[in-house]
Amino acid sequence: xxxxxxxxxxxxxxxxxxxxxxxxxxxxxxxxxxxxxxxxxxxxxxxxxxxxxxxxxxxxxxxxxxxxxxxxxxxxxxxxxxxxxxxxxxxxxxxxxxxxxxxxxxxxxxxxxx
Numbered sequence: 001x002x003x004x005x006x007x008x009x010x011x012x013x014x015x016x017x018x019x020x021x022x023x024x025x026x027x028x029x030x031x032x033x034x035x036x037x038x039x040x041x042x043x044x045x046x047x048x049x050x051x052x053x054x055x056x057x058x059x060x061x062x063x064x065x066x067x068x069x070x071x072x073x074x075x076x077x078x079x080x081x082x083x084x085x086x087x088x089x090x091x092x093x094x095x096x097x098x099x100x101x102x103x104x105x106x107x108x109x110x111x112x113x114x
Contacts, residue, residue: 010106011105011106014109028101032056032060032105033052033055033059035059035063036054036058040079042055062108063101064089066104069086071083071084071086072084
């Protein structure tokens with residue numbers, strides 16, 4: 001329970017910083033979208049649902065790289081990274097999955113100096 005409480009407190013702190021920066025409280029999907037944009041440098045006026053999903057996929061793979069789940073296999077001509085899965089993700093319930101992602105998101109922002 002302590003670990004979950006720690007993640008939750010750190011998550012609230014990150015939410016507060018992002019809310020201050022963007023004027024809107026982000027959910028996990030919004031944060032993944034932002035990380036995807038950051039990692040790809042993708043800038044478009046209109047983003048399709050498929051592009052949004054692709055950006056979130058890049059974010060998840062990027063987040064899970066330090067834990068050894070993915071590695072960048074190549075970068076395509078448009079500068080988008082393509083990942084290779086190195087090991088299976090652990091089986092988790094929905095709450096555990098969310099905390100797992102939040103923990104990796106928090107690590108990412110910490111490493112970015114945010």
